[in-house]
Amino acid sequence: MTQSARPRGVFSPVLTPFTDGYAPDARRFVRHCRWLIEQGVGLAVFGTNSEANSLSLDEKRGLLDRLLDAGIPPDRLMPGTGACALPDAIALTRHAVTAGCAGVLMLPPFYYKGVSDDGLFRAFAEVIEAVGEAVGDARLRVYLYHIPAVSQVPLGLDLIDRLLTAYPGIVAGIKDSSGDLANTRAMIERFGARGFDVFAGTEAILLETMRAGGAGCITATGNVNPAPIVDLYANWQAADADARQAALNRTRAAFQQFPMIAAMKEAIAVQSADGGWRTVRPPLTELQEGQRALLGQALDALGFAMPGAERLAA
Amino acid sequence: MTQSARPRGVFSPVLTPFTDGYAPDARRFVRHCRWLIEQGVGLAVFGTNSEANSLSLDEKRGLLDRLLDAGIPPDRLMPGTGACALPDAIALTRHAVTAGCAGVLMLPPFYYKGVSDDGLFRAFAEVIEAVGEAVGDARLRVYLYHIPAVSQVPLGLDLIDRLLTAYPGIVAGIKDSSGDLANTRAMIERFGARGFDVFAGTEAILLETMRAGGAGCITATGNVNPAPIVDLYANWQAADADARQAALNRTRAAFQQFPMIAAMKEAIAVQSADGGWRTVRPPLTELQEGQRALLGQALDALGFAMPGAERLAA
Numbered sequence: 001m002t003q004s005a006r007p008r009g010v011f012s013p014v015l016t017p018f019t020d021g022y023a024p025d026a027r028r029f030v031r032h033c034r035w036l037i038e039q040g041v042g043l044a045v046f047g048t049n050s051e052a053n054s055l056s057l058d059e060k061r062g063l064l065d066r067l068l069d070a071g072i073p074p075d076r077l078m079p080g081t082g083a084c085a086l087p088d089a090i091a092l093t094r095h096a097v098t099a100g101c102a103g104v105l106m107l108p109p110f111y112y113k114g115v116s117d118d119g120l121f122r123a124f125a126e127v128i129e130a131v132g133e134a135v136g137d138a139r140l141r142v143y144l145y146h147i148p149a150v151s152q153v154p155l156g157l158d159l160i161d162r163l164l165t166a167y168p169g170i171v172a173g174i175k176d177s178s179g180d181l182a183n184t185r186a187m188i189e190r191f192g193a194r195g196f197d198v199f200a201g202t203e204a205i206l207l208e209t210m211r212a213g214g215a216g217c218i219t220a221t222g223n224v225n226p227a228p229i230v231d232l233y234a235n236w237q238a239a240d241a242d243a244r245q246a247a248l249n250r251t252r253a254a255f256q257q258f259p260m261i262a263a264m265k266e267a268i269a270v271q272s273a274d275g276g277w278r279t280v281r282p283p284l285t286e287l288q289e290g291q292r293a294l295l296g297q298a299l300d301a302l303g304f305a306m307p308g309a310e311r312l313a314a
Numbered sequence: 315m316t317q318s319a320r321p322r323g324v325f326s327p328v329l330t331p332f333t334d335g336y337a338p339d340a341r342r343f344v345r346h347c348r349w350l351i352e353q354g355v356g357l358a359v360f361g362t363n364s365e366a367n368s369l370s371l372d373e374k375r376g377l378l379d380r381l382l383d384a385g386i387p388p389d390r391l392m393p394g395t396g397a398c399a400l401p402d403a404i405a406l407t408r409h410a411v412t413a414g415c416a417g418v419l420m421l422p423p424f425y426y427k428g429v430s431d432d433g434l435f436r437a438f439a440e441v442i443e444a445v446g447e448a449v450g451d452a453r454l455r456v457y458l459y460h461i462p463a464v465s466q467v468p469l470g471l472d473l474i475d476r477l478l479t480a481y482p483g484i485v486a487g488i489k490d491s492s493g494d495l496a497n498t499r500a501m502i503e504r505f506g507a508r509g510f511d512v513f514a515g516t517e518a519i520l521l522e523t524m525r526a527g528g529a530g531c532i533t534a535t536g537n538v539n540p541a542p543i544v545d546l547y548a549n550w551q552a553a554d555a556d557a558r559q560a561a562l563n564r565t566r567a568a569f570q571q572f573p574m575i576a577a578m579k580e581a582i583a584v585q586s587a588d589g590g591w592r593t594v595r596p597p598l599t600e601l602q603e604g605q606r607a608l609l610g611q612a613l614d615a616l617g618f619a620m621p622g623a624e625r626l627a628a
């Protein structure tokens with residue numbers, strides 16, 4: 001099998017719905033993924049906003065298989081496969097690559113803090129070597145995942161340089177969730193010419209990222225506001241691009257007043273008329289009643305709607 | 315099966331040896347555990363210093379089974395069973411309780427930061443309810459694990475109060491690795507009378523913890539300096555207790571100049587004449603040559619020795 005086209009554009013860390021008993025709900029998950037694909041959004045399943053680190057390895061493998069069984073095209077999938085434990089990262093990466101996913105998005109091991117670049121290099125290298133040996137390098141495309149505020153394990157430019165030098169073609173890019181446009185730009189400038197695609201970690205800097213030569217964005221709000229974000233990606237050189245960006249930012253700001261995962265699930269629950277969408281797995285919690293009302297008011301004021309959301313209901 | 319006696323005294327997060335290929339080395343692990351038991355140290359396997367979060371669930375279950383098969387008494391075991399994903403925490407806790415372990419040491423889910431007490435309560439409660447339902451509450455004894463510098467998810471006094479109120483007899487104590495004696499004392503004062511045992515997270519405050527009414531300590535350096543730490547625990551009311559504490563602190567300080575896990579493995583490698591002990595799993599790294607020499611000099615100056623360490627060799 002040869003590699004699919006390099007992923008570009010807008011991806012979303014797909015929200016993971018749960019049943020009342022906190023089990024992953026594959027039925028709602030497949031429906032949501034289908035809907036996102038139709039809106040032009042790629043599926044970075046098992047990201048931070050997917051509560052992926054609250055899922056077991058078996059649960060993640062099971063959900064990925066359900067997507068493939070449902071006919072979701074693997075070349076639109078970029079599953080998160082990083083983990084604290086090397087065997088877990090290797091197992092899920094291998095599973096994703098074997099399934100033909102366009103790429104994998106890889107957190108560093110995130111329990112130990114203050115670890116050295118040597119240790120982080122070795123952690124990524126072990127996964128790449130093990131999966132490459134098992135399934136062949138040609139199908140392996142790793143996107144690094146830099147999200148220091150959550151992982152507390154930053155991926156610096158020197159580390160990226162080392163990985164890119166050791167594994168050209170395999171280390172294919174990064175999701176930069178630093179929230180720091182200067183960092184995103186620095187990555188593009190330093191590595192962009194070496195086949196390294198930089199995705200902004202939020203659509204709030206999508207336009208600036210595209211102007212700087214980036215590949216798109218992988219963004220939480222892609223779950224709820226997909227079409228307008230894809231629209232800006234497709235038209236970032238249009239005359240009204242700044243106005244489109246400003247509109248995206250207003251919608252994002254409405255969600256960002258609250259914990260994002262719970263807020264997005266709340267919006268889907270309302271739009272799909274399916275309250276089961278509200279469930280988050282501990283240690284997260286649903287929005288409280290007052291927060292729900294405030295979010296609803298903010299979204300109503302923006303005329304927010306998710307066309308076709310009724311199909312997301314269980 | 316009834317509960318074993320409540321664990322007290324000195325426990326150590328047992329170092330996990332690895333083969334050259336980074337696989338857990340059950341043979342060295344069993345030998346090290348036997349040696350620790352002979353020195354009077356209980357086995358908090360799968361702690362931070364065990365690189366436990368670099369191990370998969372299956373690896374942890376396998377290592378625990380190997381200890382039990384080797385005749386290690388389960389009432390000397392307090393495995394770490396906390397995890398980011400609820401199903402993992404439930405599975406390993408259930409495995410440990412079924413095996414008759416004296417208790418389990420439970421990290422909170424540690425990927426998401428800034429989570430609410432409601433969410434953390436729910437996370438612990440879900441594990442307790444699930445395991446209690448499966449194996450019976452009477453055998454379940456949970457020790458909370460507060461290590462904010464690493465987990466970045468602190469366990470505050472109000473949360474502990476809630477858990478202790480909801481699950482008296484099950485929520486049995488805490489390992490306080492805050493490094494803050496005032497916090498350790500506050501826990502003892504507020505919860506000590508309610509059947510809640512407070513273990514210091516380092517022997518550096520063992521004497522003060524015992525004077526305040528604590529239950530002992532769970533400490534990394536128990537891996538390499540077990541007998542003197544147990545000695546202070548047994549003799550904390552002796553006239554020379556302060557001198558014993560000072561001696562412990564000198565040995566600890568020699569290790570603490572370096573990353574602790576790598577430094578302790580280095581010391582065991584030297585003392586057991588088995589260089590294989592040096593291996594750590596990524597993202598950690600072994601001590602560099604210069605560090606090895608400096609550690610050796612510091613330990614020689616203290617007359618450091620691990621009697622019987624030759625039995626730890628593979």
